[in-house]
Amino acid sequence: MKKMNKMLSVSVSVLLALGLMTGCAVQKNTAAPADGAAGGKSDGKLTIAVVPKLVGIPYFNASEKGAKQAADKLGVELIYTGPTQPDAAQQVKVIEDLISKKVDVIAVAPNDAAALTPVLKKAKDQGIKVMDWDTPADPSVVELSVHQIDDEVYGRHMVDLLVQAMGTDSGKVAIVTGGLSAQNLNTWIDWSKKQIAEKYPNLQIIGDKIGTDEKQQVAYQKTLDLLKANPDLNGILAYSTVAPLGAAQAIQEKGLQDKVSLVGVALPKDSKPFLEDGSLDTATLWDPVKLGYLTVTLAKDLAEGKKPTDGQEVENVGKIEVKADGKTVIMGPPSDFTKENAGNYDF
Amino acid sequence: MNFLSKEWILGYVFAGLFLLMTLFVPGFFEAYNLINMLFQLPELGILSLGMMVVLLTAGIDLSITFLAALAGVIVATLLTNGYSVPVSILAGVATALAGGLLNGFFIAVVGVSPILVTLGTMTLFEGIVLLLTKGNSISGFPESYSLIGNGLLGAVPIPILIFAAIAVILSILLNKTAWGRSVYMFGNNPTATLFSGINTTRVVLWVYLFAALMAAVAAIIMTSRYNSAKVDIGSSYLLQSIAVAVLGGTSISGGYGKVIGVVLAVGIFQIISNGLNLLGVSSMVIDMLMGTILIGVLLINYVSAKRKQSQTA
Numbered sequence: 192m193k194k195m196n197k198m199l200s201v202s203v204s205v206l207l208a209l210g211l212m213t214g215c216a217v218q219k220n221t222a223a224p225a226d227g228a229a230g231g232k233s234d235g236k237l238t239i240a241v242v243p244k245l246v247g248i249p250y251f252n253a254s255e256k257g258a259k260q261a262a263d264k265l266g267v268e269l270i271y272t273g274p275t276q277p278d279a280a281q282q283v284k285v286i287e288d289l290i291s292k293k294v295d296v297i298a299v300a301p302n303d304a305a306a307l308t309p310v311l312k313k314a315k316d317q318g319i320k321v322m323d324w325d326t327p328a329d330p331s332v333v334e335l336s337v338h339q340i341d342d343e344v345y346g347r348h349m350v351d352l353l354v355q356a357m358g359t360d361s362g363k364v365a366i367v368t369g370g371l372s373a374q375n376l377n378t379w380i381d382w383s384k385k386q387i388a389e390k391y392p393n394l395q396i397i398g399d400k401i402g403t404d405e406k407q408q409v410a411y412q413k414t415l416d417l418l419k420a421n422p423d424l425n426g427i428l429a430y431s432t433v434a435p436l437g438a439a440q441a442i443q444e445k446g447l448q449d450k451v452s453l454v455g456v457a458l459p460k461d462s463k464p465f466l467e468d469g470s471l472d473t474a475t476l477w478d479p480v481k482l483g484y485l486t487v488t489l490a491k492d493l494a495e496g497k498k499p500t501d502g503q504e505v506e507n508v509g510k511i512e513v514k515a516d517g518k519t520v521i522m523g524p525p526s527d528f529t530k531e532n533a534g535n536y537d538f
Numbered sequence: 539m540n541f542l543s544k545e546w547i548l549g550y551v552f553a554g555l556f557l558l559m560t561l562f563v564p565g566f567f568e569a570y571n572l573i574n575m576l577f578q579l580p581e582l583g584i585l586s587l588g589m590m591v592v593l594l595t596a597g598i599d600l601s602i603t604f605l606a607a608l609a610g611v612i613v614a615t616l617l618t619n620g621y622s623v624p625v626s627i628l629a630g631v632a633t634a635l636a637g638g639l640l641n642g643f644f645i646a647v648v649g650v651s652p653i654l655v656t657l658g659t660m661t662l663f664e665g666i667v668l669l670l671t672k673g674n675s676i677s678g679f680p681e682s683y684s685l686i687g688n689g690l691l692g693a694v695p696i697p698i699l700i701f702a703a704i705a706v707i708l709s710i711l712l713n714k715t716a717w718g719r720s721v722y723m724f725g726n727n728p729t730a731t732l733f734s735g736i737n738t739t740r741v742v743l744w745v746y747l748f749a750a751l752m753a754a755v756a757a758i759i760m761t762s763r764y765n766s767a768k769v770d771i772g773s774s775y776l777l778q779s780i781a782v783a784v785l786g787g788t789s790i791s792g793g794y795g796k797v798i799g800v801v802l803a804v805g806i807f808q809i810i811s812n813g814l815n816l817l818g819v820s821s822m823v824i825d826m827l828m829g830t831i832l833i834g835v836l837l838i839n840y841v842s843a844k845r846k847q848s849q850t851a
Contacts, residue, residue, distance in 0.1 A: 306675065
């Protein structure tokens, strides 16, 4: 009897092991054509690895689309891979495996810039070209840094949009943000404040910036509180891609579309319903598809030793700006989404 | 010797996978990649060993990764403020042990269920780290500190040596000491253990202290390897460490689990993730595959346990 049980457990285990192996074999097969198409290093095709902060969110799916378009067009092999959670430890592993895979260029959007410095150095030691995109890495290890936007231009632009929506440059405005410690958001907020101080001295910022934990529900709740506490509020600036949606929800619910103007950082698809009824006046962001396209284009140039130049015309992207250090690239001015054009985008 | 035990089966799976990857994955069996894997594996391995000991008592420690983050942030703060490496490390370990003591006190002395206590302390530790760092990362450590996570001894990475040492020591602790045997006993039957005259409070308290120590060691390796400490560093290891412990044959209801099983399980996870990454398989598919494997192993364990039961009945 005992023997039989052992037999059973063995057979089940063997089955499992087989399952594992076939699982891998299937993976192998599906991966094989891609390998074949690339033809390894022999035909000299470049392999470019683009690593987002995480995979499986709309923003980075959109950049993947752009990256793929560029790779097809330019005839390079693209690996678009990243961690499934925004954890620096996982991102480092992904990059280590890419080094083992001997890719030609690694372009990374760091979750934690400092945590990537050692592994990016390792990549450089192996002769891999290293660059960042979307979010800057440690400037001392990257040879190229692709920014979607000029932080200063963007921060100032948001205030201009708000004044435009309010129809007046005097009144009370509040600032709602995603995470209080998010560095990019804070940089934009600082530039916006500067713009207000320099250009619109009659605009009064009430209170401190309000953090919403990158959650729409929290932004909604806090905006409700804000509207209640400040019945004379004229405008809200909302930073992070979910804060404007929550704020718009609150304005919508209170029927204050005409009284309180709202400008925020948001994707057009998410903000369309709020743009349509005027609870959100303008959403402004860059096009993540273009960002992916630009990243791959410049990665190829980097591998071929071509440096980007200021005012260079990049196909499907437009004119790019290169800062004085010769390695910081700005994709271009922000794109504004209004109720007229929001339907034209699929991100 | 029983060549069909859970651990041997894991051994066969490990060897089989290794062979498969060597044969079919270009770049897998190369010195650079093998060393790369030895650098990648210890963090998760050490946390999994801590988790395993907790699981042996039918407990769970959900706070382990944030406790690691807390210890890491303490070490990082001291290092960047000019304290020496040993002092900073000691402070980090002491912080972790204090956290472990907190867990242990509520679980072993007060008697609150482990999942509730550690859920609470998980949020508590996360809150403390956020308060200390404001969500920013702390970086820029001395060269000697980065050796711990990045250094080689001969051709062998230092982290894997630390992991190996811990595995050996834990194996001895569990099998040769009164504490170790009491841990298994407690996991099987807490009441009977208490009535056998064993101070179960102390046994369980040490279990959570051990888990906290593992969190500290993992934190030191991580902060050293990434030259940075941040609130969410290693946060993805929480569920992975439970998964590895269970894949390694540890019974979630306590009383069974071996170090060698967990070591093999973390090896299996490592090989699969590295091999499939090299093949360019999407990380979402890799996650799915690992989940499938886990369910498969649990199913086997369940079936074989059921069989055993009906046999003895």
